[in-house]
Amino acid sequence: MNKKQRNSILQLVRLIVGFITLTILLLNRADIYYYILIFILPTISSIIMDQLLPVSIKKKKQKQPRKNQRIDKKAAHNRLRTDHEILKMGLDEMSWREVERLCFLYYKSKGYKPELTKQGADGGIDLIYYHPQDGKTAVQIKHYIRSQKEISVSLIRELDGSKRNYGCVFSEFITTSTFTNPASAQAPRGMNLRDIYWFNREVIPWMKKESAKRKLA
Numbered sequence: 001m002n003k004k005q006r007n008s009i010l011q012l013v014r015l016i017v018g019f020i021t022l023t024i025l026l027l028n029r030a031d032i033y034y035y036i037l038i039f040i041l042p043t044i045s046s047i048i049m050d051q052l053l054p055v056s057i058k059k060k061k062q063k064q065p066r067k068n069q070r071i072d073k074k075a076a077h078n079r080l081r082t083d084h085e086i087l088k089m090g091l092d093e094m095s096w097r098e099v100e101r102l103c104f105l106y107y108k109s110k111g112y113k114p115e116l117t118k119q120g121a122d123g124g125i126d127l128i129y130y131h132p133q134d135g136k137t138a139v140q141i142k143h144y145i146r147s148q149k150e151i152s153v154s155l156i157r158e159l160d161g162s163k164r165n166y167g168c169v170f171s172e173f174i175t176t177s178t179f180t181n182p183a184s185a186q187a188p189r190g191m192n193l194r195d196i197y198w199f200n201r202e203v204i205p206w207m208k209k210e211s212a213k214r215k216l217a
Contacts, residue, residue, distance in 0.1 A: 077095055078095060078096075081098060086102055087105070087210055087211040091199060094143065095143070099143040101116070102207070103174060105210070107129045113131070114128070115127070124158050124159055125138045125139065125165070126139060126140055127139035128168065134170060136167060137171060138166050138170070140155070142155070142174070142177070144176055144177035145177060148177050148178075150177055150178050151173065151175050151179045151180065151195075152182075153180065155183070159171050170191070170192075171190065171192075172193075173191065174194040176199060177196055178196060
């Protein structure tokens with residue numbers, strides 16, 4: 001029994017007791033004690049009923065604990081889906097690992113011998129590729145398509161210094177955003193800069209062809 005139902009019953013009891021008391025009063029033309037009774041009896045009855053009738057307390061629905069959004073976000077940020085899935089995705093759907101994998105697949109299809117570096121120990125280098133004519137090239141990849149953060153001069157200098165750790169003469173900076181004007185101007189000789197326009201012009205058309213080719217295979 002909920003609180004609303006209980007209050008309705010108590011109100012009904014008061015009315016019945018009051019009606020009975022009033023009837024007795026009129027029939028017997030009672031003295032002052034009956035006048036006192038007409039006010040006291042409903043109150044006493046109400047108190048008794050209040051103690052006897054149970055009150056059911058509605059239990060609040062416990063909210064289901066939400067998933068740790070920070071963990072989910074981190075998992076999405078670091079995920080790596082299959083090559084087939086990556087080739088069918090948009091750049092804005094990819095994690096940084098998937099963009100690195102995409103570049104690996106792209107250079108491999110162009111006849112280069114790419115190799116992804118180990119995570120956490122790359123020194124700013126994400127990919128190394130080798131070509132008989134061009135030699136070894138150190139590649140740094142930044143996936144900034146969502147934030148549209150531009151690549152600064154400091155990152156260009158970092159890549160130029162890190163390439164020597166891998167014995168590379170050439171270097172390449174790839175980003176899904178763009179470069180600042182000073183970064184473009186100060187890029188050293190032997191360093192190629194690839195931005196979102198390069199992806200749109202070269203990589204995305206290749207993705208469509210490669211996806212269709214694998215589907216037919």
